[in-house]
Amino acid sequence: MIETPFASSTRSIPEVGAVPRHIAIIMDGNGRWARQRLMPRVAGHTRGVETVREVIRASMERGVSYLTLFAFSSENWRRPADEVSFLMQLFMRALQKEVDRLHKNGIRFRVIGDLSRFDAKLVDLIRSAEALTADNRALTLSVAANYGGRWDILQAVNRILARDPERREAITEEQLAAELAMNYAPEPDLFIRTGGEQRISNFLLWQLAYTELFFTDTLWPDFDANALDQAIAWYRQRERRFGRTSEQLQQHSADVSSAKPGEHA
Ligand code: IPE
Numbered sequence: 001m002i003e004t005p006f007a008s009s010t011r012s013i014p015e016v017g018a019v020p021r022h023i024a025i026i027m028d029g030n031g032r033w034a035r036q037r038l039m040p041r042v043a044g045h046t047r048g049v050e051t052v053r054e055v056i057r058a059s060m061e062r063g064v065s066y067l068t069l070f071a072f073s074s075e076n077w078r079r080p081a082d083e084v085s086f087l088m089q090l091f092m093r094a095l096q097k098e099v100d101r102l103h104k105n106g107i108r109f110r111v112i113g114d115l116s117r118f119d120a121k122l123v124d125l126i127r128s129a130e131a132l133t134a135d136n137r138a139l140t141l142s143v144a145a146n147y148g149g150r151w152d153i154l155q156a157v158n159r160i161l162a163r164d165p166e167r168r169e170a171i172t173e174e175q176l177a178a179e180l181a182m183n184y185a186p187e188p189d190l191f192i193r194t195g196g197e198q199r200i201s202n203f204l205l206w207q208l209a210y211t212e213l214f215f216t217d218t219l220w221p222d223f224d225a226n227a228l229d230q231a232i233a234w235y236r237q238r239e240r241r242f243g244r245t246s247e248q249l250q251q252h253s254a255d256v257s258s259a260k261p262g263e264h265a
């Protein structure tokens, strides 16, 4: 069983830099954006794809290494059938159109979620885009599609059990994390939800344990590079204590800055 090379926010203390290494976004508010303009809800989804392009570009420029976008939740099947099928078509068209550009820009593309309900054509497209871009490292772009945080934790546990049905030992945090759909990425440093709601909506339940949560009323089609910068600026003001006291953190940074070069505090 492989264990992830990334620090767990509950088992150790992750390193914190000025730029979030991993940003995870719930892209919400497309329908309301369209309704405000007396357009059908789906027009908001189409416009939202442009925001996706801009946010990918801006994230790369800012030095973010992992960007994860919630595109379709395991609960979004409850929407009207025509909206669901529009979203699937849009995803497929965007992927067909953008995959070469993603690859040229050195982006690794991954999809997390239960693909078993998707059209075979869409699944093929996803798998070939993932294979094409597998060795790229400028940015890892993960799209959560038919994703649910509860599904993710359960599939991880079930994979462990399926491999060893006789298993008696308790599952460790590291073993479970290694089986999550996003086992190739560190936990998000910054979470952003557009559209005004302040909830997680079954997104990355496990990984958001110590993530800084940023909520904005801006609707997704109106979100842009400038709004992303505002979220990052807000993130920089946070004191990420991971359970410790503020005094301990100040002591820690004093120790680090007084350590001789090459010596670790
Ligand atoms: C988010 O926008 C996109 C998806 C969930 C696919 P919404 O479609 O939820 O927009 P609102 O929340 O109705 O405005």
Ligand code: IPE
Pocket: 026, 027, 028, 029, 070, 071, 072, 073, 076, 197, 199, 201
């Ligand atoms: C969350 O948005 C899922 C995505 C953005 C894909 P929703 O608009 O579906 O969330 P709820 O149902 O209002 O919480």
Ligand code: MG
Pocket: 028, 029, 030, 195
């Ligand atoms: Mg919504």
